[in-house]
Amino acid sequence: MSDALLQVEHLSIGFSQYFKGTKKRVIHPISDLNVEIREGEIVAVVGSSGSGKSLLAHAVLGILPGNAVCGGNIAYRGEPLTEERKARLRGREISFIPQSVNYLDPLMRVGKQVRIGLGADAPSVQQALFQRYGLKASDGRLFPYELSGGMLRRVLFATSVREGVRLVIADEPTPGIHPEALAEILKQLKQLASEGAGVMLITHDLMSALEIADRVAVIEEGRTVEISEAAAFEGAGRQLRTEFTRRLWRALPDNDFDLELQGKEEVRIAADRRKSGLLLSKGALDF
Amino acid sequence: MAKSIAIRLVRVATLLIGLSILTFSLIHLSPMDPVNAYIGGDTSASPEQIEKFKQYWGVDKSPVEQYLSWAGSLLQGNFGTSLLYRSPVLDIIQSRFLTSLALMGAAWLLSGGIGYSLGVIAAVHRGKLIDRIIKWYSYTLVSTPIFWMGLILLIVFAVWLKWFPVGLAVPAGVLESEVRFIDRVHHFALPALTLSILGVANVAMHTREKMIDILNSEYIVFAKARGESKWQIFKNHGFRNSILPAISLQFAYFGELFGGSMLAEQVFAYPGLGSTLTTAGLKGDLPLMVGIILVSSLFVFAGNLIADILNKVVDPRMKGAV
Amino acid sequence: MLSVQEGWNVRKTMLLLAASSAAFLLLLLFLGFWLSNDNLRLSVARNLPPSWEHPFGTDWLGRDMFTRTIKGLRLSLSVGALASVISVVVAIVMGTCAAVFGKAADAVISWIIDLFIGMPHLVFMILICFIAGGGIYGIVLGISLTHWTALARVVRSEVLQVKNAEYIQISRSCGKSAWYIARRHIWPAIFPQILIGFLLMFPHVILHEAALTFLGFGLSPQTPAIGIILSEAMSHISTGKWWLVVFPGLLLVVVIKSFDSIGERIRILLEPASSHE
Numbered sequence: 001m002s003d004a005l006l007q008v009e010h011l012s013i014g015f016s017q018y019f020k021g022t023k024k025r026v027i028h029p030i031s032d033l034n035v036e037i038r039e040g041e042i043v044a045v046v047g048s049s050g051s052g053k054s055l056l057a058h059a060v061l062g063i064l065p066g067n068a069v070c071g072g073n074i075a076y077r078g079e080p081l082t083e084e085r086k087a088r089l090r091g092r093e094i095s096f097i098p099q100s101v102n103y104l105d106p107l108m109r110v111g112k113q114v115r116i117g118l119g120a121d122a123p124s125v126q127q128a129l130f131q132r133y134g135l136k137a138s139d140g141r142l143f144p145y146e147l148s149g150g151m152l153r154r155v156l157f158a159t160s161v162r163e164g165v166r167l168v169i170a171d172e173p174t175p176g177i178h179p180e181a182l183a184e185i186l187k188q189l190k191q192l193a194s195e196g197a198g199v200m201l202i203t204h205d206l207m208s209a210l211e212i213a214d215r216v217a218v219i220e221e222g223r224t225v226e227i228s229e230a231a232a233f234e235g236a237g238r239q240l241r242t243e244f245t246r247r248l249w250r251a252l253p254d255n256d257f258d259l260e261l262q263g264k265e266e267v268r269i270a271a272d273r274r275k276s277g278l279l280l281s282k283g284a285l286d287f
Numbered sequence: 288m289a290k291s292i293a294i295r296l297v298r299v300a301t302l303l304i305g306l307s308i309l310t311f312s313l314i315h316l317s318p319m320d321p322v323n324a325y326i327g328g329d330t331s332a333s334p335e336q337i338e339k340f341k342q343y344w345g346v347d348k349s350p351v352e353q354y355l356s357w358a359g360s361l362l363q364g365n366f367g368t369s370l371l372y373r374s375p376v377l378d379i380i381q382s383r384f385l386t387s388l389a390l391m392g393a394a395w396l397l398s399g400g401i402g403y404s405l406g407v408i409a410a411v412h413r414g415k416l417i418d419r420i421i422k423w424y425s426y427t428l429v430s431t432p433i434f435w436m437g438l439i440l441l442i443v444f445a446v447w448l449k450w451f452p453v454g455l456a457v458p459a460g461v462l463e464s465e466v467r468f469i470d471r472v473h474h475f476a477l478p479a480l481t482l483s484i485l486g487v488a489n490v491a492m493h494t495r496e497k498m499i500d501i502l503n504s505e506y507i508v509f510a511k512a513r514g515e516s517k518w519q520i521f522k523n524h525g526f527r528n529s530i531l532p533a534i535s536l537q538f539a540y541f542g543e544l545f546g547g548s549m550l551a552e553q554v555f556a557y558p559g560l561g562s563t564l565t566t567a568g569l570k571g572d573l574p575l576m577v578g579i580i581l582v583s584s585l586f587v588f589a590g591n592l593i594a595d596i597l598n599k600v601v602d603p604r605m606k607g608a609v
Numbered sequence: 610m611l612s613v614q615e616g617w618n619v620r621k622t623m624l625l626l627a628a629s630s631a632a633f634l635l636l637l638l639f640l641g642f643w644l645s646n647d648n649l650r651l652s653v654a655r656n657l658p659p660s661w662e663h664p665f666g667t668d669w670l671g672r673d674m675f676t677r678t679i680k681g682l683r684l685s686l687s688v689g690a691l692a693s694v695i696s697v698v699v700a701i702v703m704g705t706c707a708a709v710f711g712k713a714a715d716a717v718i719s720w721i722i723d724l725f726i727g728m729p730h731l732v733f734m735i736l737i738c739f740i741a742g743g744g745i746y747g748i749v750l751g752i753s754l755t756h757w758t759a760l761a762r763v764v765r766s767e768v769l770q771v772k773n774a775e776y777i778q779i780s781r782s783c784g785k786s787a788w789y790i791a792r793r794h795i796w797p798a799i800f801p802q803i804l805i806g807f808l809l810m811f812p813h814v815i816l817h818e819a820a821l822t823f824l825g826f827g828l829s830p831q832t833p834a835i836g837i838i839l840s841e842a843m844s845h846i847s848t849g850k851w852w853l854v855v856f857p858g859l860l861l862v863v864v865i866k867s868f869d870s871i872g873e874r875i876r877i878l879l880e881p882a883s884s885h886e
Contacts, residue, residue: 063511091514103509107527107602116523117513159513298723305724313740430865432816434823435839435858442851546731550820554843565824568735580736584728591727 005198006060006081006167008035010072012222013055013064026069030055030222033072037198039166042189044201044209044230046248047219053202054099056219057171060200061096062086076167091117095160099172099202101152104144111140114158129158133188150181157188168192169200174208186212206233207252218245295595299588306584307361310577311354339368361581367574371567376578379563384582387559391548393479398486399537405487406494406533407525411517413499421491428488433547437481437554444477451477478555482547486540493536497529535597541590545583627874630867634686637864641683644676659852666852669845674838678857681835682864688749689815695753696814697760697807704764708772715765722758730755731820738826748827752814760806767799801879808872812865819861835861 013030030052037043047053058064060074062083074081076089090096104113114129115122127137133154144152153173160168173185190212193199203209209216210230218225225244232239237249360367366376409421445451451473501507501524510520549561556562560579567575659666665674707718725733734751741747771777771794780790822828822836830837835857842853 058508058512061512063508087514089514090512096509096512098505098509098512100505103505105506105510105524105527108523116510116515116519298720301720302724302727305720306727309724310736313736316740426869427862427866430812430816430869431862432819432823432858434820434836435854435861438839438843438846438854438858442846442854446846446849446851542726542729545729546820549731550823553824564732564735568739569825571739573739576736576739580728580732583732587729588727591723 003038004036004075005039005041005077006035006037006200007075008033008056008060008072009074010034011056011059011074012071013052013059014069014071015065016067016069028222030059032223033219034224034227035200035217036227037167037200039198040193040196041215042193042199042201042213044203044206044213044216045219046203046206046209046216048204051219052222053204053219054171057096057169057200057202060086060169061090061094063090092162093164094167094169095162095165097156097160097168097170097173101144101149101156104152104155106144109141109143110147110152110155114140114155116159117162126158129161132161133158153181153185157185161192165197167198167200169202171202172204173201174203174205182208206248218242218248220244291600292596295592299592302588303585307358307581308354310580311357314573314577315350315353366578366581369567369572369575371570371572371575376574379575380560380578380582383558383560383563386557387548387552387561390475390479390482390551390557390559391544393475394482394486394548395537395540395544397479397483399490399533401483402487402490403494403530403533405491407498407521407529409491409495410498410502411521413502418495421495425488425491428485431485432550433481433485434550434554436484437478437551440477440481441554474555474557478551478557481551481554482544485547486544489540489543490533490536494529494533497532498525501525501528531597531602535594538590538594538597542587545587623874623878627871627878630871634864634867637679637682637860638686640679644679646676659856665856666850668842668853669850674853674856677833677838678835678860681833681838681857682860684833685815685818685835685861686864688745688752688818689811692749692752692756692818693807693811693814695749696756696810697803699753700757700760700806701764701803703757704761705768707761707765708768718761718765722761725755725758730817734817734821735824735826738821744827748818748821751821751827752817755817756810756814760803760810763802763806764799767802768795771795771798805872805876805879808868808875811872812868815861815865815868 011030011033012028014026014028016026029050033052033056035043035045035056045053045056055064059068059070060081064070076085076094079085081089086094104110111126111130114126118125126140130137130140135151135154135158139147139151144155147155156173160170168189170189173189174182186208189199189201193212201209201213206216210233213230215227215229216233217227226240226242228240228245233249237246240246240249364377366380368374369376369379372379405421405425409418412418507520507524510524515523545561548559549565551557552559552562553565560583564576564579564583566572567579663673663675665678667673668677703718703721707715733755734748737751737754738747741750777790777794780794785793819834819836819839822832822834823840824836825840828834828837830841838857839854842850842857845853
């Protein structure tokens with residue numbers, strides 16, 4: 001499709017691990033991912049922890065660790081997204097909302113962190129952004145540890161809003177927060193999309209993703225299992241194409257609440273998490 | 288914050304008292320009679336002088352009284368009289384301290400600056416050739432005796448290349464008033480260089496470790512994701528997060544620095560506090576020795592205190608915790 | 610498994626490196642005993658630059674510098690070993706006391722450690738050396754009383770950790786004596802740390818011993834200690850006899866670096882978690 005803002009086809013990501021000595025082996029946490037986002041559209045990328053969702057975000061932004069090897073195609077506005085292009089576009093046309101407040105510099109005042117990359121009129125733009133996200137002007141002089149988790153999330157959002165941003169990648173912006181804050185975040189993402197940006201919402205929370213997403217890509221073990229319209233997730237999930245997605249949908253508390261199935265899922269998530277933990281410690285973020 | 292500084296000051300005060308007790312007991316426990324130790328083999332000491340020492344130490348009283356009278360006179364600034372130089376210990380220390388301070392200060396700044404830069408360069412190029420060279424260099428320096436390094440510099444720059452004089456703080460046979468500033472620098476360069484070269488290793492290795500941690504942190508990944516260039520990442524985040532630990536490390540390094548200056552001053556016959564202590568120790572000038580020991584310890588305690596305060600209090604994250 | 614095999618390979622290389630360093634040090638020690646004192650007699654072969662016959666040259670009295678250096682190193686190593694052992698014992702006692710005898714003891718010992726760290730090492734050593742009346746005795750005492758602090762802190766935290774571990778609590782509730790627990794559980798747990806601490810302390814000890822003798826403390830000028838050799842050579846460098854300084858110092862650096870590398874490698878081998886780099 002030519003009108004796609006971002007098109008990810010058959011993306012694979014491998015990490016080479018060197019052992020002291022001679023041999024090198026490659027592990028592939030992502031083997032075959034396909035996602036497509038159009039302007040003004042919200043696409044939710046849903047998968048369990050360790051399914052490779054975050055790596056997708058990092059691959060599009062070009063911030064994978066040095067020992068990562070990518071395959072497949074990523075195209076942005078119809079042209080291949082090379083590393084050079086990524087470096088040029090990130091923070092300008094493509095912005096990133098990270099999953100944890102640890103992504104803020106602990107020793108820099110949050111106002112300054114928002115001002116980075118804003119250019120000449122940074123102070124006034126920062127003030128406007130703080131207003132938009134319900135932060136006081138005086139909060140800008142505080143350090144991250146002085147703000148609550150909810151406020152820090154809003155700071156993270158403020159860092160991602162830039163003149164000319166066409167694609168927003170939000171990596172798990174909703175983990176473990178109370179329902180009100182969740183609704184607020186979803187509203188903000190919706191607002192970004194209504195301003196014309198494409199939004200990639202990476203999450204494991206299918207329920208809340210469905211509230212705002214136009215389409216949902218389900219990811220499991222590094223592969224895209226299914227991409228469906230959000231509307232397909234209804235009732236017993238008969239419009240869903242794969243058995244896996246149907247089960248995922250039916251395992252949700254509001255639906256059949258298939259306990260046996262959920263139990264299995266939990267076990268697998270735990271195993272995946274262990275795997276991904278290993279991965280991160282081995283593939284030192286080296287650049 | 289004020290409270291935590293106060294607590295640390297009190298601790299330093301108790302440490303200083305402890306230090307004086309320790310020094311006193313060491314002298315007291317030693318088989319030597321302090322008066323004998325003071326006079327040593329010096330037969331030229333007059334009975335009058337001996338009487339003065341006895342009074343200073345309060346030899347006839349109990350150890351506790353002796354300590355109190357001794358500590359009392361220390362507090363009044365009476366550190367006794369040097370046997371070797373026949374003048375008050377405090378005067379000698381004052382005149383030598385400045386010479387040493389210039390040496391140590393220059394080495395401190397130089398080694399801090401170079402060490403920090405090397406650490407950053409190594410961390411940014413981690414695993415590459417330049418990192419390995421810096422690592423090897425630092426680890427080798429840690430194993431190198433400073434006096435040997437000084438001798439090598441002396442051979443190369445003073446004996447072979449004749450760029451610098453072989454020793455002393457000023458040219459020999461020139462009146463103090465006629466010594467030009469350039470002469471002082473000329474004589475000062477090699478000892479300062481020796482002291483700096485060795486100091487680099489410590490701060491370079493610590494900065495490297497710290498910087499690697501920082502570069503692997505999530506906020507650097509985010510900075511990259513926001514389109515910051517390598518230089519911006521260093522300027523905005525790397526420097527900010529690594530400079531404070533490096534500075535506090537340099538302050539905690541005062542003890543090593545003083546020890547190093549003793550050796551460097553010995554090699555270059557540079558008349559500072561360190562070489563004076565060496566002479567005092569070798570010639571058995573106990574009052575001068577004790578005076579320099581107390582002053583140098585004060586210097587090190589001050590450094591450790593500053594390091595502590597920098598670590599715990601200046602870091603904005605610690606404000607809430609203290 | 611691939612990773613197991615590779616891991617074994619890494620360890621083998623590390624062990625090999627540590628072993629070759631150790632072999633080198635043993636060779637020096639052996640040479641120290643084997644080289645004849647005849648080489649130290651005064652002779653007419655004065656001020657010779659390095660040659661096959663005199664690898665490190667000869668000094669102004671015609672003594673063979675290689676023999677002097679090796680003998681000096683032997684002395685440094687034995688002084689260093691003795692001082693390190695004493696230091697380790699002090700560290701174990703202090704660290705264990707701090708961990709076992711409650712908060713007050715802990716506070717007192719941490720204060721003492723601060724006190725010892727506060728005085729510049731070299732200054733403190735000179736004081737002790739002087740008080741002890743010089744000689745090897747003074748040097749050993751001075752060095753051992755100043756190097757225990759860091760290891761004592763390590764021992765303290767290790768013992769604290771082990772003490773509160775579950776299996777110790779179980780052992781205690783089974784009615785085992787404190788001595789039994791110390792011997793069977795705590796000691797084996799902290800032994801690796803102590804071994805590493807000892808090996809890493811050694812280079813510092815030798816450096817400080819060399820510094821002290823260089824300044825002229827402790828040993829008589831006739832003793833072939835490495836510091837004395839260098840301090841004597843100092844007065845001859847203005848006449849261009851570089852070999853008197855370069856070789857003895859270089860060998861000292863290599864010896865210290867060897868100890869350091871043995872200590873580091875064993876540390877890495879005993880703490881597999883740190884072997885990633």
